[in-house]
Amino acid sequence: MKNLLSCILTVLLAISCQTQPANHAEKSQIHTDSLRRLILTQQAAWNRGDIEGFMQGYHNDTGMQFITRKGVRYGWQATLDSYRKHYPTKDSMGRLEFGLQKVEFLDEGMETGHIAGTWKLYRHADTPSGYFSLITRKVGTAHKIIIDHTW
Numbered sequence: 001m002k003n004l005l006s007c008i009l010t011v012l013l014a015i016s017c018q019t020q021p022a023n024h025a026e027k028s029q030i031h032t033d034s035l036r037r038l039i040l041t042q043q044a045a046w047n048r049g050d051i052e053g054f055m056q057g058y059h060n061d062t063g064m065q066f067i068t069r070k071g072v073r074y075g076w077q078a079t080l081d082s083y084r085k086h087y088p089t090k091d092s093m094g095r096l097e098f099g100l101q102k103v104e105f106l107d108e109g110m111e112t113g114h115i116a117g118t119w120k121l122y123r124h125a126d127t128p129s130g131y132f133s134l135i136t137r138k139v140g141t142a143h144k145i146i147i148d149h150t151w
Contacts, residue, residue, distance in 0.1 A: 013130070019119050031110045031143075032103045035136060038143055039115060043098050046148075049090030059137065059144035067149040094123035110139045 008072075038057050044054030058064055058076055066073040072080055087093045099118040105114045113136040120129040135147040 011148050021063050031113075033103065035103050035113045035115055036100065037126065037142055038136065038145070039117075039134075046093060046096040051087065051091055052053045052081065053094075055080050055083070057145055058148070059139055061146070064145070065147045067147070069151055091124070094121040096121055107137075112136065113143055 004078065042054050042057040044055050045051075045056070055076065060076040062075040062077075063080065064074070064076050066079045073082060097120045100115065101118065102114065102116040104114050106114055113134075115134040115136065116132065118129065118131055120127065129139075132148065132150045134145050134149070136143040137146045138144075
C-alpha cells in the first residue's frame, strides 16, 4: 500500500513539474503579446492622426522619460505637448511603421518589459526613420511605457 501511494505521488509530482514550464511559457507569451498590442495600438492611433490615442501607451506620470539625441524630456504632458508642436497636422504625422526586433520581460513577475525596434515615417516631403528602445511597467492591468529612448 505504501509503495502504491508513493508511486502515485511520484507520478503526480512528475506531471505537475512537466506542466508548469508550459504554463509559464504560455503566460509569458500572453504577456509579450500584450506588449506587441501596445505598440500596434500606438501605430494605429498615429496613423489615424490621433496623438492623444498614441499617448495612451505611455504612463501618464511626471516621471515618464522620453530620451532623444536632443536630451531627456520628463513627463507625460511635456511629451504630449512636444508631439503636438512637432506634428500639428495629420499630414505632418505621415504614416508610421514600427518594426519589432525584441519583445521581452526583464523580470520573472512580468512587471517590467523591454521593446526594441525600428520606426519609419512615410510623409510627402521625407521619410525619417530610426530606432527605439522602450521600458514598460505594469500599471494597474496594462503595461505602459515609462522610458522611451528614440533616435
